[in-house]
């Protein structure tokens with residue numbers, strides 16, 4: 488008889504993942520996902536609204552970037568088409584800056600207006616067919632732009648939660664092929680994030696150590712198989728409790744709660760580890776869509792005003808998550824995952840970590 492599947496609990500979300508390793512071999516999983524991606528490429532919008540020269544197709548920019556310099560429209564007026572990166576509000580924003588929150592109860596339900604921000608960050612004037620075309624400098628630029636916009640939006644204490652979300656590669660839901668990221672700032676902290684903050688605080692209360700710092704130490708001493716790549720400042724690893732195949736976390740080795748507080752000298756080391764990890768992910772899973780998110784502590788101004796999370800700075804630790812989209816897994820288990828609240832992962836984290844680590848390049852490029 489074969490070994491039973493393992494259950495592992497995510498200490499942040501407290502969700503359980505079933506490691507269904509007999510269901511499909513990692514190589515087969517990847518091969519099937521690739522064949523789906525190749526046979527169903529996205530249809531591109533024509534003309535591309537995010538290309539230089541088509542600025543009128545989007546709302547006016549918030550800022551542009553050229554030669555390493557950031558230029559705000561509010562200070563300098565319109566920038567035209569001469570840019571290397573451009574940030575503007577989403578045309579159909581989930582959250583918008585204009586208006587009042589209007590917190591109220593309607594029939595006993597909590598209701599408020601979706602005030603906040605939803606910005607599009609176009610990091611390059613060019614279309615990039617694959618990750619092989621992405622220079623490390625572009626990752627560096629993206630990190631700087633995320634930090635810039637998050638810092639600017641954090642001055643509004645009403646905006647409690649910020650998140651960056653990026654999709655790279657083939658994606659069937661969107662007809663925009665131009666690379667871009669989305670930044671959200673919301674007037675409430677979502678429940679999943681709340682729970683994570685609570686578990687981090689609980690861990691800190693009990694042990695006087697940050698949960699993520701403990702994870703990094705564990706990666707150095709015990710779970711080395713899960714490690715993908717690292718330098719003096721950042722470590723990339725597949726968490727021991729990863730709910731998704733080939734999910735990678737990139738975390739600063741030094742404790743830091745808030746991404747917007749990342750110092751200048753740590754942007755380059757962060758870009759280095761992220762860029763090498765993305766290269767390894769593409770080598771292993773091919774030209775699949777990859778989602779990147781930055782999970783950072785809630786706006787400290789917002790938290791301070793509400794008089795809670797006083798230990799946030801000590802117990803929360805920001806991270807960047809890289810999530811290859813393997814539609815095969817969703818197809819196999821969607822009903823079970825939606826219906827039961829378990830996650831199912833057919834690839835053990837230490838197997839995924841070993842495969843990715845073997846695919847990491849030398850770091851030059």
Ligand SMILES: [Zn+2]
Pocket residue numbers: 535536537538539612613614664665
């Ligand atoms: Zn374009």
Ligand SMILES: [Zn+2]
Pocket residue numbers: 697698699700701741742743803804
């Ligand atoms: Zn920490």
